[in-house]
Amino acid sequence: MLNLEEKIEQAVILAGGYGTRLKPFTDTNPKPMYPFEDRPFLEYLIEQVKSFGIENILLLLGYLPEKIMDYFGDGSKWGVHIKYAVTPAEYETGLRLKKAETEGLLADEFLFMYCDNYCPIDYRRLCREYYAYEALIQFTAYHNLDGYTKNNLRIAESGLVEVYDKKRVEPNLQGVDIGYAIVNRKVLELMPEENENFEKIVYPQLVAQQKMFATVTEHRYYSVGSWERIELTKAFFAPKKVIFLDRDGTMNVRPPQACYIERPEDFVWLPEARQAIKELKDNGYQIVLISNQPGIARGRLTEETLAQIHAKMQQDLAEVGASIDYIYYCPHDWDEGCRCRKPKPGMFYQAQKELSLDLTKCWMLGDDERDMHAGGDAGCRCMYITEQHPLIEAVHTILKLDEVEK
DSSP, X not given: OOOGGGGOOEXXXXXXXXXXXXXXXXXXXXXXXXXXXXXXXXXXXXXXXXXXXXXXXXXXXXSSHHHHHHHHTTSGGGTSEEEEEEOOXXXXXXXXXXXXXXXXXXXXXXXXXXXXXXXXXXXXXXXXXXXXXXXXXXXXXXXXXXXXXXOOEEEOTTSBEEEEOTTOOSTTOOOEEOOOEEEEGGGGGGSOSSSOOHHHHHHHHHHHHTOEEEEEEOSOOEEOSSHHHHHHHHHHHSOOEEEEEOOBTTTBOOOOTTOOOOSGGGOOBOTTHHHHHXXXXXTTEEEEEEEEOTTTXXXXXXXXXXXXXXXXXXXXXXTTTOOOSEEEEEOSOTTSXXXXXXXXXXXXXXXHHHHTOOGGGOEEEESSHHHHHHHHHHTOEEEEOXXXXXXXXXXXXXXXXXXXXX
8 A cells, every 4th residue: 555655756846046145155056055064955855855755856946057966966876866947047936837847847746845944844744634635735834933933824723724924924923834845736727927936826826725734843944045044054964863861760760650759869760770871971972851840830849959859860970971961841730731741742842942953863762651752743763661671771772773874
């Protein structure tokens, strides 16, 4: 049986504009060739497309196309097949797509991407929702709860896009289109032959037809669109290895149900847990603690006491040459409706933004279904900790996988 994501066999990436906000780099280079870790931004997108299982890529070029074509060639170096549609640099997105259609280069359905945005999206979910909603366009929207950029959308709970405002002036907007759209080619029938912007012309018409939906992500996207975003994007692509750890029951002895670690002396390490953390640190991992602490809301301990407990934890780790790098905790009770209490993934997204993480490359280790749900929803790889499979064994498994993946 064909997986839904396997039905999309082509990715189309817009990469033809002048990139004026990135001058002086774009005086002599197209914007998506800006390098991170000695590799152009566009290379990361192509590798991501390959990871989705898509091997046919069409690049819509305009400005300095030879710089891109000479570097990527036919795509065989990356295990993909790349074709090019070259049009004048002054063409808008709509006319680039129309020309590609005229030349027979577009599949009936394709993944449509912008060359200046990268986000570790849940591609399977995007495909699943596209077919479930019978959408003509299903794009990815950044929730933008942190005000990272200006909103241009209003989205219903169902995912239906109720407003698309390219000028970003409508009231009560929440979310922004970041591309990664599955597009039915027949929407190009809505485009005139003139040089027009695809989103400006087509998106409002699909909103009116209730045929455009959004798959919302809280994972921050990263951009090469302007100098203001470059430093954040550099931090995101910088190599890093990260483990998220639950606390009680994973690192230390879990207290009885409805009880809490209320004093530093109540924090008792599980066997070999400190050694496990040391081995992670010795192998270059950053360790992020993610813990629900409802005892604060219930008046059983204060945040000052929690800090003392964690200070004792860090002191114990220092004795073996280890440490926890970052600590995140939810102080709320289960019925407060917060976004951070596991099984919700809010603490993961907070860490993602503050530490510039790619959550799809991180691990979550915990002893509770809530840990698995929260980490999984955030996109992390997850591993269950039990008495039969303690933290030290999980760490050894991860370190072996590291060797295989090198």
